Amino acid sequence: MQNFVYHNPTAIVFGKGTIATLAERVPKDVPVLLLYGGGSIRRHGVYDQVKAALAGHSRVVEFGGVEVNPLHETCMKALEKVREHGVGFILAVGGGSVLDASKYIAAAACLEGIEPWAILTSGGAVVQRALPIGTVLTLPATGSESNGNSVISRRETQEKLAFASPLVFPVFSILDPETTFSLPAKQVRNGLVDTFAHVMEQYLTYPAAAPVQDRFSEGLVQTLIEVGPRTLSDLRDYDARAGFMWAATLALNTLIGCGVPQDWSTHMIGHELTAFYGLDHAESLAVVMPGVWRHQIERKRAKLAQFGQRVWGVDSAEAAIEATEAFWQSLGMPTRLRDYGVDADEAARRIETRFRQRGTVLGEHGNLDPAAVAAILRLRA
Amino acid sequence: MQNFVYHNPTAIVFGKGTIATLAERVPKDVPVLLLYGGGSIRRHGVYDQVKAALAGHSRVVEFGGVEVNPLHETCMKALEKVREHGVGFILAVGGGSVLDASKYIAAAACLEGIEPWAILTSGGAVVQRALPIGTVLTLPATGSESNGNSVISRRETQEKLAFASPLVFPVFSILDPETTFSLPAKQVRNGLVDTFAHVMEQYLTYPAAAPVQDRFSEGLVQTLIEVGPRTLSDLRDYDARAGFMWAATLALNTLIGCGVPQDWSTHMIGHELTAFYGLDHAESLAVVMPGVWRHQIERKRAKLAQFGQRVWGVDSAEAAIEATEAFWQSLGMPTRLRDYGVDADEAARRIETRFRQRGTVLGEHGNLDPAAVAAILRLRA
Known part of the structure; x- marks a missing residue:
């Protein structure tokens, strides 16, 4: 066996009805970015459950529209919102694409003097800090809910690159299998x-x-x-x-x-x-x-x-x-x-x-x- | 499947030669209690490796003599040392007994107005805070290196009780299989x-x-x-x-x-x-x-x-x-x-x-x- 370091600090909250625990797990003392994809979370009721759990959080900013194979260009629009509102916590609700996007945005928000795309071209080496992330997973597949990996595409160059950093492991991830029942x-x-x-x-x-x-x-x-x-x-x-x-x-x-x-x-x-x-x-x-x-x-x-x-x-x-x-x-x-x-x-x-x-x-x-x-x-x- | 929360924040550092990484992992800004057992760590060379790795740490207090089936009475003696020196981090070096003792001591050190034995009789419910713990494991068996469990015996009452708390998971645990070669x-x-x-x-x-x-x-x-x-x-x-x-x-x-x-x-x-x-x-x-x-x-x-x-x-x-x-x-x-x-x-x-x-x-x-x-x-x- 090779030497290794194993460190996975993500708390997994697994099971029916667990979205309600967002009320305690999402910090109340900083503005929160609620990040999601193309709107499917509205159809299967997850959006309503999340909003209900966050009812006690006064500063929630929404950004929807993260696409499958999340685009750099979209993430940069979300980053503008993060900066505009002084966001201190990102709640990613969706599948691996939304979660991967949240990691890129979380790391980009803390970069100083470096173009965000360098996070991808360096494989994550330039990441020194990141905003904390929580997730509600609605599609089992990528493992992004409990690792520090992210894959981002860039439309203008037809590139798809990955990065990894221990700093973008989600603080917690909520996995309610029932939220995935409406998946095609x-x-x-x-x-x-x-x-x-x-x-x-x-x-x-x-x-x-x-x-x-x-x-x-x-x-x-x-x-x-x-x-x-x-x-x-x-x-x-x-x-x-x-x-x-x-x-x-x-x-x-x-x-x-x-x-x-x-x-x-x-x-x-x-x-x-x-x-x-x-x-x-x-x-x-x-x-x-x-x-x-x-x-x-x-x-x-x-x-x-x-x-x-x-x-x-x-x-x-x-x-x-x-x-x-x-x-x-x-x-x-x-x-x-x-x-x-x-x-x-x-x-x-x-x-x-x-x-x-x-x-x-x-x-x-x-x-x-x-x-x-x-x-x-x-x-x- | 039942609902569950899985959260294991312990970093596992596994492999040959990994004790040397204590130099970076043990905090330098607080006094450290080096806790161990009956002296076997001196025989198999682990003590020397630990001391060498901690050479840059000026405030290391030692307490040896934790027995197999660690005793409340012994832990209370170690607790006196913790209080005397204002210890802020416990490094437990040994098998499950030493690690279990370190958890009891770490929790007892932060109790206020309650007798330490209440940690055991309450199963851990009274634990509100604990000193951070690092471990060097020399005997694979108990899993104590990566959980919040501890079993302590009390001589005067012939009792052996367990407690568990998420607050006493080690921050890190070093597992070098070579340190276990001298085990009987x-x-x-x-x-x-x-x-x-x-x-x-x-x-x-x-x-x-x-x-x-x-x-x-x-x-x-x-x-x-x-x-x-x-x-x-x-x-x-x-x-x-x-x-x-x-x-x-x-x-x-x-x-x-x-x-x-x-x-x-x-x-x-x-x-x-x-x-x-x-x-x-x-x-x-x-x-x-x-x-x-x-x-x-x-x-x-x-x-x-x-x-x-x-x-x-x-x-x-x-x-x-x-x-x-x-x-x-x-x-x-x-x-x-x-x-x-x-x-x-x-x-x-x-x-x-x-x-x-x-x-x-x-x-x-x-x-x-x-x-x-x-x-x-x-x-x-």
Whole structure:
């Protein structure tokens, strides 16, 4: 096992009716920015619950309209509100996009003498302080409710970049599975595959003498296999949704990645498919990940075999890849570029060029150069 | 799944050579109490590493001599030192006993107008503030390095009581598996069984629609089954010890107990065996737990069967109990009262009487009255 530091200070408040606890958890002595997305929180009643809980808070400023794949440009408008009202606490209500945006705004609000976009181009290194954040999560998927990660897109440059900082972990996150009952099936499907991929990016590398991390990762995936079909077939099954929601948080709250090598190449390639072709984040992962595994099958064989044996009950690395892709398809997730009308050769050329420009090299061994990425994409035609 | 709040703010610093990071983590602006046990930290070199890391700290007060099953009487002597020197931070170096003592001292130091023992008799309810604590763990077992629990004994009354408070979670805990290499095999064996029992007290109740918690619990036990014999047969196997150490922390850092019923009856009965007969804590658990399971086999059958199937590959609740007891015995742990020279009838009578006096009722269904406890003990003759 590698040395590690594990520190996750976010308080998780989980269960039915927990939005009401905002009344005590949101500070009353500073103006609060209530940040949300395109208005779906009004439809499913979360907005009303939040407003009721904040009735005793006199200084709440609202900013709605954070989009899926949150834009730098939108966050900068929210930042103007933060400055105008002297906001001291951000309450993000929504899915990973709203939460990611809140982290960018919280860090940007405390920057001095640096352009906010530098937070992304530095990967978070320039963040020295941030406003405190609380969240109400309405879409299980990204783990953003309990980590310091954020992904922001910039329209003018067609870029999608990530940053991480221990300073933007939410102080608290409220997870009420009932708030997710009105999600369309497609978003539930996306969240399931996103969560699955998060686990695998931390697990599917090479054996590293980390037995607990392996078992926890396998347990999260086994949970998704168990509750995924149930939560899709009955969108109001509380137990299934609660199991999924808690799994999604634990998949990316930094715990299972402690002390092990990690491989985020699927995410890095997937981000480009989203930026160039507009695939949903989870769709891009479902397309790319089997390609990374097949391309790297010799280096990943030991772990793929363990995964196959313990999770799928199959006896080879190849069978483990097939079982995983078949499971995602069974959830209604297309897994090939052609399913999205994307020409694999074109995608390979564009992304290879961009990674060459950036000098991007991926994989737990640092051996996936831009040419290898192009080869992976061609495997996914 | 039941509603829950999960909040574990302790930073875990894990791995080789991490004691040196005390230099940055221990505050320099307040006097520090360095608390330790019977002197074993001097033998295995930890004391020297700690002192070297604290070389830049001018105000370090030492208190050694915390015993196994830490005594109220000893903690009160340490409290005098805290008051005398205006201590503002406690650094606990040792196993669970030293860490538990540090929590009692940290809470007692901030009490006003109340006798410290009220912390124990109230279960922690009277704790309003506590000094911050850091720890260097030298014995994987209790999970005290990452929770708010503490167990303290009182010599004059032959009592052993527990308290819990969110205010006594350590700020940080340093876990260097190499510091545990000089532990005697018996303490390693005890730590393995203690960890195993911690998992089972949170897991082995009845199905509660908590699939992640079940998988994580099973994964921790599977890890112990995998690394336990290895870490006992080669006391300096880093990988095996590291796997065990991380499992011990995660077994009782409150994570796997989120949202599920729990049954701490084995611990409550075991504490009395320690108080009356001096069994090691882990020994008492190994004696009592199979008795609780057999006595409650109908109510626990579904979960015992799941445990047997997923962990042991056996097909009945009875076989799961047998496999568990056999595993503990394979680690060199005697599991019967006669193995410790204790008369089961006498123990049953004494503990039944004490529980009657206290009005103690145990178990996840609240159905284990003092007569049932006596019956359990007689099963373990």
